[in-house]
Amino acid sequence: MSMLKGMRVVEGSAFVAVPLAGMTLAQMGAEVIRFDRIGGGLDSGRWPLAPSGKSLFWAGMNKGKKSIAVDMKSPEGRELISRIITAPGDDAGLFLTNLRVRGWMDYETLVQDRPDLVMVTLTGDRHGRPQVDYTVNPALGIPDITGPEGHEDPVANALPAWDLIAGNLCVSSLLAAERHRLRHGVGQDVELSLKDVAAATLGHLGMIGDAVVNDAPRQKSGNALYGAYGQDFLCADGQRVMVIGLTDRQWRGLVQATDLQEAVTALEAQTGQSLRDEGVRWQLRHQITSLLEPWFTARHVADFAETFDSAGLTWSVFRTIKEAVAEDPDLSEDNPMFKMLSQPGLGTFPVPGLPTQFSASERALPVRAPILGEHTEEILAEVAGLDGTEIAGLFDLGVVQDPSFANSRSAA
Amino acid sequence: MSMLKGMRVVEGSAFVAVPLAGMTLAQMGAEVIRFDRIGGGLDSGRWPLAPSGKSLFWAGMNKGKKSIAVDMKSPEGRELISRIITAPGDDAGLFLTNLRVRGWMDYETLVQDRPDLVMVTLTGDRHGRPQVDYTVNPALGIPDITGPEGHEDPVANALPAWDLIAGNLCVSSLLAAERHRLRHGVGQDVELSLKDVAAATLGHLGMIGDAVVNDAPRQKSGNALYGAYGQDFLCADGQRVMVIGLTDRQWRGLVQATDLQEAVTALEAQTGQSLRDEGVRWQLRHQITSLLEPWFTARHVADFAETFDSAGLTWSVFRTIKEAVAEDPDLSEDNPMFKMLSQPGLGTFPVPGLPTQFSASERALPVRAPILGEHTEEILAEVAGLDGTEIAGLFDLGVVQDPSFANSRSAA
Numbered sequence: 001m002s003m004l005k006g007m008r009v010v011e012g013s014a015f016v017a018v019p020l021a022g023m024t025l026a027q028m029g030a031e032v033i034r035f036d037r038i039g040g041g042l043d044s045g046r047w048p049l050a051p052s053g054k055s056l057f058w059a060g061m062n063k064g065k066k067s068i069a070v071d072m073k074s075p076e077g078r079e080l081i082s083r084i085i086t087a088p089g090d091d092a093g094l095f096l097t098n099l100r101v102r103g104w105m106d107y108e109t110l111v112q113d114r115p116d117l118v119m120v121t122l123t124g125d126r127h128g129r130p131q132v133d134y135t136v137n138p139a140l141g142i143p144d145i146t147g148p149e150g151h152e153d154p155v156a157n158a159l160p161a162w163d164l165i166a167g168n169l170c171v172s173s174l175l176a177a178e179r180h181r182l183r184h185g186v187g188q189d190v191e192l193s194l195k196d197v198a199a200a201t202l203g204h205l206g207m208i209g210d211a212v213v214n215d216a217p218r219q220k221s222g223n224a225l226y227g228a229y230g231q232d233f234l235c236a237d238g239q240r241v242m243v244i245g246l247t248d249r250q251w252r253g254l255v256q257a258t259d260l261q262e263a264v265t266a267l268e269a270q271t272g273q274s275l276r277d278e279g280v281r282w283q284l285r286h287q288i289t290s291l292l293e294p295w296f297t298a299r300h301v302a303d304f305a306e307t308f309d310s311a312g313l314t315w316s317v318f319r320t321i322k323e324a325v326a327e328d329p330d331l332s333e334d335n336p337m338f339k340m341l342s343q344p345g346l347g348t349f350p351v352p353g354l355p356t357q358f359s360a361s362e363r364a365l366p367v368r369a370p371i372l373g374e375h376t377e378e379i380l381a382e383v384a385g386l387d388g389t390e391i392a393g394l395f396d397l398g399v400v401q402d403p404s405f406a407n408s409r410s411a412a
Numbered sequence: 413m414s415m416l417k418g419m420r421v422v423e424g425s426a427f428v429a430v431p432l433a434g435m436t437l438a439q440m441g442a443e444v445i446r447f448d449r450i451g452g453g454l455d456s457g458r459w460p461l462a463p464s465g466k467s468l469f470w471a472g473m474n475k476g477k478k479s480i481a482v483d484m485k486s487p488e489g490r491e492l493i494s495r496i497i498t499a500p501g502d503d504a505g506l507f508l509t510n511l512r513v514r515g516w517m518d519y520e521t522l523v524q525d526r527p528d529l530v531m532v533t534l535t536g537d538r539h540g541r542p543q544v545d546y547t548v549n550p551a552l553g554i555p556d557i558t559g560p561e562g563h564e565d566p567v568a569n570a571l572p573a574w575d576l577i578a579g580n581l582c583v584s585s586l587l588a589a590e591r592h593r594l595r596h597g598v599g600q601d602v603e604l605s606l607k608d609v610a611a612a613t614l615g616h617l618g619m620i621g622d623a624v625v626n627d628a629p630r631q632k633s634g635n636a637l638y639g640a641y642g643q644d645f646l647c648a649d650g651q652r653v654m655v656i657g658l659t660d661r662q663w664r665g666l667v668q669a670t671d672l673q674e675a676v677t678a679l680e681a682q683t684g685q686s687l688r689d690e691g692v693r694w695q696l697r698h699q700i701t702s703l704l705e706p707w708f709t710a711r712h713v714a715d716f717a718e719t720f721d722s723a724g725l726t727w728s729v730f731r732t733i734k735e736a737v738a739e740d741p742d743l744s745e746d747n748p749m750f751k752m753l754s755q756p757g758l759g760t761f762p763v764p765g766l767p768t769q770f771s772a773s774e775r776a777l778p779v780r781a782p783i784l785g786e787h788t789e790e791i792l793a794e795v796a797g798l799d800g801t802e803i804a805g806l807f808d809l810g811v812v813q814d815p816s817f818a819n820s821r822s823a824a
Contacts, residue, residue, distance in 0.1 A: 003588040020616060024581075028588050042659050045690060047639025048622035048630070056618030056625070057639075063616075107771075126747060130662075130726040134637050138644070138654050139740065141733035143635070146570040147559060154644070154652065154730050156635040158558040161573035164613060166767075168580030169436075173768040175587040176415040176440050180772060182594065188772040199743050200764035201576060202733070203750075204432060204475075206468030210460035211737040212761035213468070218460070218733060223555070223568040225546050227459025227469075232550070232566070240566065242550050247454050250542075278457060314542040318566050321553035321614070321630060325623040328551065331611050335538060338615075349624035352612035355578075356585040359519075360592060360600035 002029025002361050008092040008383070009174070010035065010085045011065070012105070014042035016133070016160050017122055017194065018098040019061040020167035025096075025174070026064035027354035027364060033379055034065045035081055037072055038401045040372050054345040059369040063351065067370035068379045069401035076399045078104045083384045086114035093187060094174060098122040107189040116187035118177045120170050125195035133160040136198045141207075148222045155220075166197040229254075229281035231289050232318065233296035241301060243292075244314040248276060253313050257304070263291045325350075339365045373403040414441025414773050420504040420795075421586070422447065422497045423477070424517070426454035428545070428572050429534055429606065430510040431473040432579035437508075437586070438476035439766035439776060445791055446477045447493055449484055450813045452784050466757040475763065476779035478787035481813035488811045490516045492796060498526035499795045505599060506586060510534040519601040528599035530589045532582050537607035545572040548610045553619075560634045567632075578609040641666075641693035643701050644730065645708035653713060655704075656726040657693060665725050669716070675703045737762075748775055755780050785815040 007030040011022035019034070026032040036044070046057040068084070071077040082104065085095045093114045100123060103109060107119045124131030134156065137143060143154030169192060177190050202208050210218060223232040229245035245251035255264050264275055267287055273280045281288065301317060308315050325331050331350060333340055338350040353366040380386045380394065394400045419442040423434035431446070438444040448456070458469040480496070483489040494516065497507045505526045512535060515521060519531045536543030546568065549555060555566030581604060589602050614620050622630060635644040641657035657663035667676050676687055679699055685692045693700065713729060720727050737743050743762060745752055750762040765778040792803045792812065806812045 003592050016617075023616065024584065028584075046618075047691060047694065048618045048626065049691065050621065050625050056621035058618075060616045060618040060621065124726070125742065126749075129721070130724060131728070132642075132656055132658065132726055134642050134656060135654050135726055135728035138635075138652075138730040139728040139736065140743075141731050141736045142571055143730060144732045147567055148565070153560070154635065155559055155567060156644075156654075157569060157571065157573070158632075158638070159554055159569065159573055159613075160617075161569070161571055161576070164573070165576050165580055168577055168584060169767060171584040172436065172440075172580060172587055173770075175584055175591065176768075177770060177772070179587065179591060179594075180415050180770075182591075184772075186772055188770055190768060190770050192768040195742055196747070196749050196767040199747070200749060200767045201571075202736075202743070203762070203764035204435065204472045205428075205572075206458075206460045206470075206472040207733055208737055208743065208763075209462065209468035209472065209758060209761045211734045213462050213759040214460065220570075223550075223566065226570070230544075230546050232568075240550075242547050242568075244544055244546060246544065279459060279461065282459065309541070312542060314536070314544055314547055316543070316547035316551040318550040318555060319553050320556045321619055322623045324551065324553045324614075325620055330537065330607055331552075331614070331620065335608070335611070337538075337608055337612060346621060347625040349621045350615070352615035352620075355581060355608040355612045356588075356602060356604040358585075358589060358592075358600055358602055360589070360596075360598055 002364050003358055004028040004030040006091045007031065007094065007178070008033070008087075008089055009094045009096060012081070012095070012097040012099050014098065015046065016061065016163035017167035018096055018170060019043070020164060021120075021170035021174070022065060022096055023061055023063055024168065024171045024354070027366070029361075029364065032065045033084060033375070033383065034062060034067055035084065036067065036069045036372060038069050038398070040069070044372070050346045052345040056346060059343055059346055062369035064367035065370060066375035066379060067372055068376045069373040071399050074397075074399055076394065076397065080380075080384060080394070080399065081105065082110060082113060084379060085110055086117060087383045087385070093117045094178060095119045096170060096174060100128065111187070114187070116181055116185065118174065118181060118187045118190065120174045120177070120190040122166060122170055123191065123193045126193045131193075131195050133157075133163045133194070136162050136195045139195070140198050140202055145218050145220055147220050149220050151220055162194055162198045165201065166192065166194050169197055224285055227282050228278035229285055229288055231285065231292070233293060235296050235299055235301050237300040237302070239301045240318040241296065242316050242318065245281060246278065246314070250314050251275070251281065253311050257307055257311050257313055258292060258295045260291055260295070267291065336363055341366065341368050343368045344371070371403055373401040376400050376403060414776050415770055416440040416442040418503045419443065419506065419590070420445070420499075420501055421506045421508055424493070424507070424509040424511050426510065427458065428473065428575035429579035430508055430582060431455070432576060433582035433586070434477060434508055435473055435475055436580065436583045436766070439778070441773075441776065444477045445496060445787070445795065446474060446479055447496065448479065448481045448784060450481050450810070452481070456784070462758045464757040468758060471755055471758055471781040474781035477782055478791060479782035479784055480788045480791045481785040483811050486809075486811055488806065488809065492806070492811065493517065494522060494525060495796045496791060497522055498529060499797070505529045506590060507531045508582060508586060512540065523599070526599070528593055528597065530586065530593060530599045530602065532586045532589070532602040534578060534582055535603065535605045538605045543605070543607050545569075545575045545606070548574050548607045551607070552610050552614055557630050557632055559632050561632050563632055574606055574610045577613065578604070578606050581609055636697055639694050640690035641697055641700055643697065643704070645705060647708050647711055647713050649712040649714070651713045652730040653708065654728050654730065658690070658726070660688060662726050663687070663693065665723050669719055669723050669725055670704060670707045672703055672707070679703065751777050753778065753780050756783070783815055785813040788812050788815060
């Protein structure tokens with residue numbers, strides 16, 4: 001039995017963080033209902049797209065959820081959403097959102113219909129101002145320390161790292177609040193902001209302390225591993241590899257596998273410092289790299305891959321995403337986390353399930369994202385508790401969207 | 413009352429992901445006991461360091477935990493660790509680790525002492541090979557799409573994003589397994605790997621589908637927001653800003669605030685495409701940027717900051733980390749998440765608590781990291797259930813480390 005079986009979460013969201021949170025809960029076994037406006041939410045066309053024009057992003061972020069599309073401008077639509085969010089059930093009454101809707105959809109209003117509601121709201125910043133990953137990151141200085149040494153301009157993350165971290169914290173915050181409700185019977189309003197998640201992380205990593213107590217600012221250091229040794233090298237076959245000497249064991253293994261012992265001893269004698277100290281490896285990284293460079297330049301990856309693996313070194317090749325998908329078994333069905341799925345309008349490719357393997361349950365296979373409005377009737381009947389006549393009336397009024405409309409629209 | 417009050421988690425860890433997981437649980441109110449070897453774990457000297465040589469990183473990642481240092485090479489030390497991990501308590505028997513120790517510290521052995529143990533293990537990859545953030549990232553292709561357009565070399569993340577995501581997933585995986593135990597009385601072995609977390613995330617973001625179904629590979633795009641419009645501009649005062657036109661509302665707001673309506677209409681007429689379509693904004697981003705550039709080049713940030721804010725635009729300035737810490741109230745005690753703490757050997761700076769605010773409890777203030785071994789006696793007495801004579805014996809044998817030794821060492 002999957003971990004969260006029986007739990008029902010309602011999600012009103014767009015983009016990365018909160019959709020990822022809902023999807024993670026769905027992949028842990030919860031029933032997750034995502035509601036959208038008629039025609040789809042703000043992220044319904046988010047890139048990357050398939051050749052059909054359908055969003056690969058949306059399909060990736062909403063796997064295994066149930067979908068209902070509702071006209072939230074109408075009083076009937078708003079009433080319906082409130083009813084779904086506050087529907088009865090011991091393991092229901094859990095609402096995840098990053099839509100800031102004051103009035104009918106805020107905690108104060110919804111809690112009147114379900115006093116033990118747990119509502120988790122992710123905002124841009126603590127002031128309620130809009131912020132996205134692409135603005136939080138430069139505001140806190142990460143682009144300033146990203147990129148090649150000496151490069152003048154800031155370099156942004158290609159990965160929406162803060163969104164991904166915040167989404168995961170939404171999951172654990174919801175689970176913590178639900179645990180509290182199980183034990184004490186009380187729901188609550190749970191709030192966090194994307195910028196606070198990033199600001200806290202800077203502190204956790206020691207970067208705030210570093211900025212305050214050290215004069216020298218942290219600077220760009222290219223692909224070097226910060227604070228110890230780790231560097232990329234171009235090999236004779238044109239491939240690039242990353243090698244790591246973070247721990248003492250990794251460092252000694254690297255030195256041994258590249259026959260560098262004598263050169264290292266000479267460098268230590270010359271500088272009067274011990275490379276067993278990770279900070280010395282960091283300070284002398286350019287010298288170390290000069291020693292290692294000829295070794296890698298003279299070799300193909302195939303010449304040392306087996307030796308490195310059997311010596312337990314921590315290393316990897318650099319790939320493009322296309323190469324990784326084509327070559328790396330960890331991104332294929334060889335990895336039980338992945339399943340080839342054929343998805344309407346998207347094509348067939350490996351789709352990931354939950355990275356976590358729980359021994360008390362079978363590994364759950366990934367389930368494709370819904371078509372917009374796909375579960376409308378089911379949700380209206382089973383969650384909102386409406387009868388057939390009421391449901392037909394809502395369709396007739398256009399308060400909910402007929403999934404065949406979504407089908408025809410997305411195929412257009 | 414904080415969310416996880418009464419829960420006890422034992423952590424055997426190093427570096428980013430699992431220490432972050434334990435710290436997050438501690439900041440949610442759990443009692444988290446981190447054990448280390450005598451002298452400190454692999455991350456005890458991780459950079460950044462304070463001028464004293466003490467690790468700001470370690471202090472950041474272990475806030476609010478209890479610490480015990482044990483000689484794990486001795487049978488007595490191993491017995492002690494097992495006893496702490498499997499100690500009785502309804503809300504105990506939760507073990508988080510990224511140390512792969514076969515035999516005395518694996519699930520199969522520990523579960524014999526506590527059948528309902530929940531053990532969460534983070535590995536490098538699913539094969540059990542060592543991997544770190546710095547190797548997983550290039551293997552999956554993110555550095556290939558990071559950096560300025562046209563830049564040839566891969567650019568690594570300065571932020572250990574995968575570690576941070578994996579650590580958060582360790583938290584929710586532990587909470588999900590603990591919820592399952594509360595309801596069904598069974599513990600379990602919970603495993604995930606850093607590389608699987610990264611591989612799954614690539615899939616969630618649509619990048620795997622993109623690599624399979626589209627011919628054109630995703631490429632570097634500098635600081636542009638992928639798939640819609642968002643770009644950085646250098647202003648007349650030398651400051652750089654990021655502006656976002658991801659949603660239709662953001663785009664229209666940006667066009668209006670920069671008086672760009674006529675130019676946009678002309679560009680649409682010239683290309684025969686509508687910039688209301690986010691994908692068109694992405695494809696025509698260079699043309700849009702050319703239109704916006706003179707506007708920003710001619711202005712100081714102070715000239716438009718208030719207008720942008722009152723129009724609700726999504727934007728920010730670029731800062732260095734030092735500038736952010738010095739200037740941004742969100743990184744100071746103005747933000748209730750932060751508290752100025754004076755920490756021995758480190759100095760005084762703002763320290764973050766949990767980003768999440770639970771309405772059912774007061775915001776918990778951050779608690780500094782322990783000194784290595786600081787809670788040895790308390791843990792031996794209250795968790796391991798030893799009496800004074802037994803505890804004295806362990807100190808005498810050197811099985812546990814006297815915290816005064818840690819103090820004198822760290823002050824050296």
